[in-house]
Amino acid sequence: MNLSTFIYIVLMMSIPYLWYIKRSTNPKKGFSILFISVISSVVFIKFNLIVLIGFLILFSTLFHEKEKISDISFLVSFLILLFEANSFLDEILLQSILPITLISGIFALMMIGHWFLVDPTITRDGMKNIAKSSMFLAILLCLMLITGVNSSSISSFYRNIILGLYVSSGVLSLGSLKSLNETSYTGVMAATGLSYLSLLVSLGGTGTLILLP
Numbered sequence: 001m002n003l004s005t006f007i008y009i010v011l012m013m014s015i016p017y018l019w020y021i022k023r024s025t026n027p028k029k030g031f032s033i034l035f036i037s038v039i040s041s042v043v044f045i046k047f048n049l050i051v052l053i054g055f056l057i058l059f060s061t062l063f064h065e066k067e068k069i070s071d072i073s074f075l076v077s078f079l080i081l082l083f084e085a086n087s088f089l090d091e092i093l094l095q096s097i098l099p100i101t102l103i104s105g106i107f108a109l110m111m112i113g114h115w116f117l118v119d120p121t122i123t124r125d126g127m128k129n130i131a132k133s134s135m136f137l138a139i140l141l142c143l144m145l146i147t148g149v150n151s152s153s154i155s156s157f158y159r160n161i162i163l164g165l166y167v168s169s170g171v172l173s174l175g176s177l178k179s180l181n182e183t184s185y186t187g188v189m190a191a192t193g194l195s196y197l198s199l200l201v202s203l204g205g206t207g208t209l210i211l212l213p
Helices: 002-014 014-024 029-039 039-044 049-060 067-089 091-118 125-147 156-180 185-211
Strands: none
Touching: 002 014, 002 029, 002 039, 002 049, 002 067, 002 091, 002 185, 014 029, 014 067, 014 091, 014 125, 029 039, 029 049, 029 091, 039 049, 049 067, 091 125, 091 156, 091 185, 125 156, 125 185
């Protein structure tokens, strides 16, 4: 897998998190515009008609007033981009989804954490659940590494490095969760800062796991 494909999948896997944030946190429309603008990079990474249609359907969610129509648009957009990813990755996609989902989740947490600093009226529940899911994914990836699943082609030296990075990511996600439990405004600031660090170490772990072979 090359770097452009890696970024494509990271952005594609951010779509379910955007949907969840809209449902659980209900931020102002500006957040969706910002996040979709970032996801729109997929059009430039893998430009073709299928990817363009998927993005346009995602973009249409900014104008839907009914939640059911918006939910369907999110799902259809994600499935179209997933189908296109599968067309040029085949079996590699299945091996890559879980570690890349960790990055997408932490990235989404970082995005909504920043938005909270702009609009502190939004609820923290969605952010807490994303932090919990990131912890779960980090633990699951560590178990897969320990048991040799999804890492058979990597030397024990690199496996230990990746394991350490995923452990760090899980600990930092736990720190983000604990920070979000603080009622003060600074709690979200701390959680956002920790999500930056967690994103860096998860990128290091997943990048080594997927791009190295």
